[in-house]
Amino acid sequence: MESACKKYWNGTMLSRVRYRRLSRLLALWIAVSGGVAAVAWTEDVAAAPVIAVSYDMPNGNGTATGGFFNYWDRDYTGNGSVAPFSAPHTNDGEALSGGLGDLTDGVIATQDWFFVESAAGDGPYVGWQDIDPRITFHFASSVTIDTVTLHLADSTFSEVEPPNNANIDGTNFTIVNPVADVPFSVSFSGLGFTGAELTLELRQSGRWIFLSEVTFDDGITAHSISTPGQVLLLGMTIVGLGVWRRRRSAVLYPSQYLPSSTR
Numbered sequence: 523m524e525s526a527c528k529k530y531w532n533g534t535m536l537s538r539v540r541y542r543r544l545s546r547l548l549a550l551w552i553a554v555s556g557g558v559a560a561v562a563w564t565e566d567v568a569a570a571p572v573i574a575v576s577y578d579m580p581n582g583n584g585t586a587t588g589g590f591f592n593y594w595d596r597d598y599t600g601n602g603s604v605a606p607f608s609a610p611h612t613n614d615g616e617a618l619s620g621g622l623g624d625l626t627d628g629v630i631a632t633q634d635w636f637f638v639e640s641a642a643g644d645g646p647y648v649g650w651q652d653i654d655p656r657i658t659f660h661f662a663s664s665v666t667i668d669t670v671t672l673h674l675a676d677s678t679f680s681e682v683e684p685p686n687n688a689n690i691d692g693t694n695f696t697i698v699n700p701v702a703d704v705p706f707s708v709s710f711s712g713l714g715f716t717g718a719e720l721t722l723e724l725r726q727s728g729r730w731i732f733l734s735e736v737t738f739d740d741g742i743t744a745h746s747i748s749t750p751g752q753v754l755l756l757g758m759t760i761v762g763l764g765v766w767r768r769r770r771s772a773v774l775y776p777s778q779y780l781p782s783s784t785r
């Protein structure tokens with residue numbers, strides 16, 4: 523009879539009650555480990571980009587303003603203020619509105635302007651010579667923006683330098699001219715902007731401003747774990763809890779104390 527009430531645990535003979543207690547603790551450990559590992563498996567996901575649906579600004583300048591090439595937003599999809607109004611937009615400084623172009627096409631210039639620009643005016647930069655460009659970005663609805671990033675030229679030719687500062691939605695930010703004269707990006711974070719329209723104004727240092735892209739992100743960091751990891755860890759937790767509950771009942775009401783008809 524005694525052997526029916528004993529179990530072996532790691533080579534040691536245990537009473538059924540102790541065995542169930544131990545297995546209950548093991549089940550609880552598995553369940554808790556699953557939950558803890560699920561938390562540990564959680565990864566931060568980068569803040570999401572915010573996409574503009576259009577922007578308005580003065581077109582870039584070119585040979586008509588003394589440029590070596592033409593630095594227009596030539597293929598901008600909206601309207602120009604000078605006939606024939608649609609692309610190609612080949613008029614220095616004309617008002618562009620209602621479209622997208624070089625500043626939001628995902629192409630970030632990594633080379634100095636004289637390698638990538640041309641007389642055709644379809645290079646990746648927009649260049650302004652005698653204008654402090656005021657650029658108004660429009661979004662499909664009210665958005666949250668934490669960070670604005672500008673992708674600018676900083677040329678070995680001193681005629682092209684970063685702007686002195688950027689005014690974003692009424693707040694001024696100083697831009698330091700990097701020591702290296704190569705294209706670079708500069709980000710302004712902690713903006714706390716909410717709205718459907720954001721204005722960016724660049725103030726010249728007295729040189730040409732060359733800008734190839736403007737990006738926005740919402741600064742909201744999401745948390746996620748991979749799907750296989752979720753399934754595995756959730757499974758561990760459920761199975762562990764299930765076994766723990768069964769063992770807990772068994773320990774509360776050990777079978778030897780139950781009427782023989784229920785054993």
Ligand SMILES: [Ca+2]
Pocket residue numbers: 623624625626627628629630631646734735
């Ligand atoms: Ca671009």
Ligand SMILES: [Ca+2]
Pocket residue numbers: 593594595596624643644645646647648
């Ligand atoms: Ca261009």
Ligand SMILES: [Ca+2]
Pocket residue numbers: 676677699700701702703704
């Ligand atoms: Ca520099």
